[in-house]
Amino acid sequence: MAEHMDPEEFRRAGHAAVDWIADYWATLGQRPVTSHDPPGALAAALPTGPTAQGEPVEALLADLDTLVAPRLTHWQHPSFFGYFPANISGPSVLGDLISSGLGVQGMLWATSPACTELETVVLDWLAGLLDLPQRFRSTGSGGGVIQDSASSATLVATLAALHRASGGRWRDTGIDRRYRAYTSSQGHSSIEKAARIAGLGLDGVRVIDVDPETLAMRPDALREAIRADLAAGDVPAIVVATIGTTSTTAIDPLPEIGAICAELGVWLHVDAAYAGAAAVCPELRWSHVGLEYADSYCFDPHKWLLTGFDCDAFWVADRGELIEALTVLPEYLHNAATETGAVIDYRDWQVPLGRRFRALKLWFVLRWYGVEGLRTHIRSGVALADRFADRVQADDRFALAAPHPFSLVCFRLAAGDEASAELLSRVNATGRVFLTHTRVAGRYTLRLAVGSPLTTQAHVDEAWELLSEAVEKLPASHE
Structure with a gap:
């Protein structure tokens, strides 16, 4: 029977594992x-x-080489253009390694003070880096915390919003009235899932129309939906607006949406899972x-800010409301x-009790x-996307399908949906690149992120x- 790995054996094995990762990156x-x-x-x-x-x-490690690696989708590959990026970097991996080695459980300040305090400080650093409103800093009434994903952040925001909308009754008695959540037709699927988990049901989600050109939520349609629910005796609880929708990176008009929420007393959560990282650049x-x-805001450093999954940065303007909604002691x-009462217990x-020392990898990256x-890093991605979009725009066989404010380009073939779908299939089959698709205004659209x-x-x-060559080889019926 193998014995426990002692420190020296771990040192030797650890060097081998790091070498394996470095070789993997070098050959991607x-x-x-x-x-x-x-x-x-x-x-x-x-x-x-x-x-x-x-x-x-x-x-x-030998089995990783022969069995596992050949059957992966390589998310760190330089030609992985599918979905959104899931960045990793050397500093992030090292921070995660040390977190695993420490093996602390950060559920309470008392269970590992440094785990809590580093997270608080790093989230304040990050808020400053993005120039977020002062109300999100821990030095005031708000503060930040690391969730596993933007999906969890949306769920937590929904629970806090229900606590506020019910005057605290939701926490003690559950759903006793018809509470409503609002998002655009381009909002992430996690918004619907959060409503289901929170007990609102699918009927509790109001899907708001978007502007056909910008694909952003229409404030007039939002106001109309909220007023109709109020007239029916329903309780508007939360609006989820998006900065950089998953499909096309559309940007909802926060000034108008925020004013409506402030006027009608509805919690505003802003989901910037992908595009929030862009705010490190003043020009974006x-x-x-x-x-x-906003009452709450989140973005994923594990998407575009060089920090390994899982790491969602989530802030609230009033941490007291969040704690009241979720605390169980x-x-x-x-x-x-x-x-x-002088410490933070994350x-x-x-939702979970336990928590890893995620702040270490973010600290290392920063x-x-x-x-x-x-x-x-962010500017490079935007510039490369602009370069690709210029190629699309200059070729009359192709058309841009949506604005591209960040590093995602949505495009399609002028020949139609069938041709666009066939093009994606052929290009991905080469194994040299990977793109995904969506639908914009009902039309099949390719995405390059x-x-x-x-x-x-x-x-x-x-x-x-590859795209240009593949178009030339499409069957005549697709031209």
């Missing part, structure tokens, strides 16, 4: 972006169970105008520090890159060349 550009193996290929290649005796790390902060109206968690800011390094720190002008140009 030579690998197909996606695997074309059929479903079940890896499962069939694995043994039916673990070995009776332990195995050396070398055997595990126009997208956040009106954020001062059994006897075994009572402690002197909590009872002073268990009250999220310190390694610095403000200017992060701005350079730039974000990997490994992506260069050459990779974007290759994507365009």
Whole structure:
């Protein structure tokens, strides 16, 4: 039987594992972006169970090489243009490694003071970096916390909004009236899921029309929907506005939406999961105008800010409302520090009780890159997307399908939906790039999202060349 790994054995194995990761990164550009193996290929290649005796790390790394890596979709590949980026970086990996090595449980300040305090400070740093409103800083009534994802942030915001809308009754008696949530037709699917989990049901979500040109929520349609619900005796609880929708990176008009929420007393949550990172650049902060109206706001450093999944930065303007909505304190968690009221217990800011030391990887990233390094990364992505969009616009076989304020370009073939779908299939089948699709105004649309720190002008140009070549080979019926 293998013994526990002692520090020296861990040191040796750790060096081997880091070398494996470094070699993986170094060879990413030579690998197909996606695997074309059929479903079940890896499962069939694995043994039916673990070995009776332990195995050396070398055997595990060898199987990573031969079994696992060839069957991955390589999200860090420089030609991965699908979905949104899921950035990773060396500093982030090192911070995560140390977090795992420390193995602390940060549910209470008392269970690991440094885990809590570093998170509070780093979220304040990040708020300053994005120039978020002062009301989100821990030095006032608000503050930030790291959630696992923007989906969890939306759920937590919904629960806090229900607490406010019900005058605190929701926490004690559950849903006793018809509460309503509002978002645009371009809002993320997690908004519907949050409403279901919170007990509102699908009927509790009001889907607001968007402007056909900008694809942003129409404030007049929002006001009309809220007034209609009030007239019916329903309770408007939360509006979820988006900065950078998943489909096209549309930007909802926060000044107008915020004014409506302030007038009618509705919680405003702003989901900037992908595009929030852009606000590190002063010239892109126009997208956040009106954020001062928000009761809560989130973005994912694990998308475009070089920090490994999972890491969603979530802020509230009034932490007291959030804590009142979510706090549960059994006897075994009572402690002197909590009872002073002078510390933050992040268990009250999220759905789970337990929490990892996620702030370490974000701290490492902020310190390694610095403000200017992060701005350079964001600007590079925007510039590469602009370069690709210029190619699309200059070719009459293609058409841009939506504005591209950040690093996502939505485009399609002038020949129509069938041709666009066939083009995507053919290009992705090469294994040299990976793109995804959406629908804009009902039409099949390709998406190219730039974000990997490994992506260069050459990779974007290759994507365009592959698309251009594939168009020429489409069947005549698609032309």
